[in-house]
Amino acid sequence: MSSRSTAMATQFDSVRVTEHRGSDDLLTAGLGLSGLRAMTPPAFADPAAPTPAELRRRAVWANWRGIADLAPGGGYGEVYGSLAVVPGQEFHAFARVPGAHQPHRIAVQVPDAFDQAARCIVVAPASGSRGVLGAIAVAAPWALPKGCAVAYTDKGAGTDYFDLDAGLGVRADGTVGAPADGLAFVPDPASGRGVAVKHAHSRDNPEADWGVHVKQAAEFALQALDRAFPQAAPFAFDNTTVIAVGISNGGGAVLRAAEADGDDWLDAVVAGAPNITVAGARPLYDYTTEAALLMPCALPVLGIPPMPTAAAQCAALADAGLVSGDTLEARQRSAYDTLRASGWTDAALRAGSISVGFDLWRAVAVTYASAYGRFGVAEHPCGHTFSALTAEGAPRPATGAERAAWFADGSGIPPGAGVGIVAPTGDPDAPLKELQCLRGMWDGQGADAGRVRTGIEALTARTPRAGLPVIVVHGLDDGLIPTAFTSARYVAAAQAAGADVRHWQVRNVQHFDAFLGLPAYGAHYLPLLPYIYEALDRTWAHLHDGAPMPADAVIATTPRGAGNALKASDLAMPE
Structure with missing residues (x-):
């Protein structure tokens, strides 16, 4: 834990608290492995007017499937990962980076079994341009069963699209409303044809502020814990362990949070396949x-x-x-x-x-x-531009049912969820x-x-704060964010500057675990997530038991081959 001042200046708006117990837990929204594996999303009783609970359940389904390999034989829940039922509360809010035109979403999951004796928050910014729960598969399976809270942010991107034809967008609870309803994103101007996408049209260049987004999520988590456990308050950076973990854009975001110019609110970082811009390297x-x-x-x-x-x-x-x-x-x-x-x-x-x-x-x-x-x-x-499209690819107005599902179904970057590129x-x-x-x-x-x-x-990263333990994990077969342009350059610069950065380079791992359910990919590639969870285990042991941080490693894995189930030995975890 850090010993810095705990003063916080961020203001949080549209705060909501929801309960998730019984058939609607924090980790899978009650879907379990079989429900997450279903090829069709959880249905809405009224497709044109889904409830906030229906939207959340469908967003959980979509974000799990967008990140993890849940297919039979892929090993999730058997070789690695947890799908335990975790009851608790969720806290949602909007936060705003100073000077930004648009807010970003923050959510915090607090398990009922939060460990008040070993207070911990895991901050997990969304991968890609995903919505606020976009990193649920990255952080929650490791953190929630351990008794840690999980804080999420959409990093100023997300699935809060705005229908320019209808003048409607996404409310705090995911339902559709007008600008007067306090939407998560209202473009300027809020008129025209087609669909405005927050990542593209906020005018904020949110990637330049990823580190701030991550810290604000941690700040909101402390407030949520104060509210959930008032008898144990105050929760502060100097009495609560804070670990940041992310993959892809989320991995870049936690590395940006790590630099923090001497502000030691953060205790450790695990970054997977990070989209990080390094001076002198290709962005x-x-x-x-x-x-x-x-x-x-x-x-x-x-x-x-x-x-x-x-x-x-x-x-x-x-x-x-x-x-x-x-x-x-x-x-x-x-x-x-x-x-x-x-x-x-x-x-x-x-x-x-x-x-x-x-x-x-x-x-x-x-x-x-x-x-x-x-x-x-x-x-x-x-x-x-972006728009709903006809079968021939021509722009058309979105339907009410399409618009109603954007919050749950979108990936934050068209095409998808009924929105295409024009x-x-x-x-x-x-x-x-x-x-x-x-x-x-x-x-x-x-x-x-x-x-x-x-x-x-404005995206160029700096080296991490001195003494901050960081593990960077990257697949050597990554074809979307190649390690040669990103993590290899980042780690070399950080280590040359004396930073405590460790590097796991994993053979036969590419960028998209979710595609491993396709037999041609699953036969040749292994998942990244097991190495993220292992890196979190090693980091936790270092912070709480004084175990040494792992050494750099080039991990020689074994592809499972066609028709074979994943085995722990295929992963060849470093010792």
């Missing part, structure tokens, strides 16, 4: 836009079946002078060689094919260009020009590109 937007342009053309060099449009994209790249060669094979080789020369490994490229298949590179580039440049609704520098049209060369425009926000000229690059410059 996410750079390698994402490069991948969007070149990866579909390059992948056949590795023996990966091409996408249906790959040959046409190779030809368009050649016409634009972006790859060389007179044959398809030569152009594919040129695209591949360019990616390898810029730092991509074969392992990252193979796993990156997942993002090609789901058009994720373009989705990230569209949303993040808007966020980094602080562009509002209808201001995207490449002309992109690209500029009317040009036969539009697909390539669209990607070139997005790429030009990184390596081009003009005021718009300058705004995007200024936003990216």
Whole structure:
């Protein structure tokens, strides 16, 4: 525990407290493993007007399935992880970073069996752009059964979409309402056509403040514990252990919280596959836009079946002078060689094919260009908007049922939950020009590109506070956030500065545990979450029992192969 002053300045609005016992617990909303495995989400009694309880249960289902491999044979609940029934309370609120246009959501889960003798909070910012419970599978299975509270934040992104056609958005309880109802996100302007997405349209560049979001979640957790256990109050940073854990964007957020400029409110950090921007290394937007342009053309060099449009994209790249060669094979080789020369490994490229298949590179580039440049609704520098779409891909107004489910079903970054990307049209060369425009926000000229690059410059991480124990865990096959551009550079800089940072590099692990339920991926890749839970165990033993922190390790795992169930020995946990 730290010994710093416990003064807090953050104000929390729209505070709600809900009880979760009996058939509606904290960890799985009463669904259990079988309910989380169900292929269809928990139903709403009235699809156009779900209750807050129905929305929460469905959000729990969606966020578990978006992060963890729950498929039979994948090992969850058997080899690693817990799905114990945990009764307790949830506290929800809005908080606002100083100077921000929009609030971010915070939630705190307090188990009835909270350990008042070993007070602990685990802060878990959402992965990706997910909603406030987006890290439930990352932190809650480890923390809640141990008697720790869990604090969440959506980091200024999340699923609080706003329907510009109807003038409706998402209330504090997840239901749909008008701006006068105190919504989680109201864009400026709040008019027009289509859908406004908080991550893209807040004008706040929330990624620049990830560390502040994490600390505010911890502050709210202390207040929630005061309210839950008044006889044991006050709960403060100097009498409560605080560990921050996150994966992907959440991993980047906890590393940003770790730097804190001498403010020692935080006791330890575990960061998995972190999206972290390091001085001198390639930021996410750079390698994402490069991948969007070149990866579909390059992948056949590795023996990966091409996408249906790959040959046409190779030809368009050649016409634009972006790859060389007179044959398809030569152009594919040129695209591949360019990616390898810029730092991509074969392992990252193979796993990156997942993002090609789901058009994720373009989705990230569209949303993040808007966020980094602080562009509002209808201001995207490449002309992109978001909307519900017809079967032919044309914009249309959202239905009431679609709008009602956004809070629970959205991932925070379209396409998904009935909201798609509307690209500029009317040009036969539009697909390539669209990607070139997005790429030009990184390596081009003009005021718009300058705004995007200024936003990216605000993301550069600093080394952690001296003495703060940090474990960084990253899969060496990560194809979305390659370790060569992120954690490897971060750890090298932190260790060179004398920081207490340990690094686990795990072979045969890519970015998306949730995709391991697909047989082709589950046969070749292992999950990341077991290593996050193990790192939390080692960190806890260090903080409370004085055990040494683990050494750096390159972990040689064994893929389970087709048709085989995961075994503990496959994971090869370091000793």
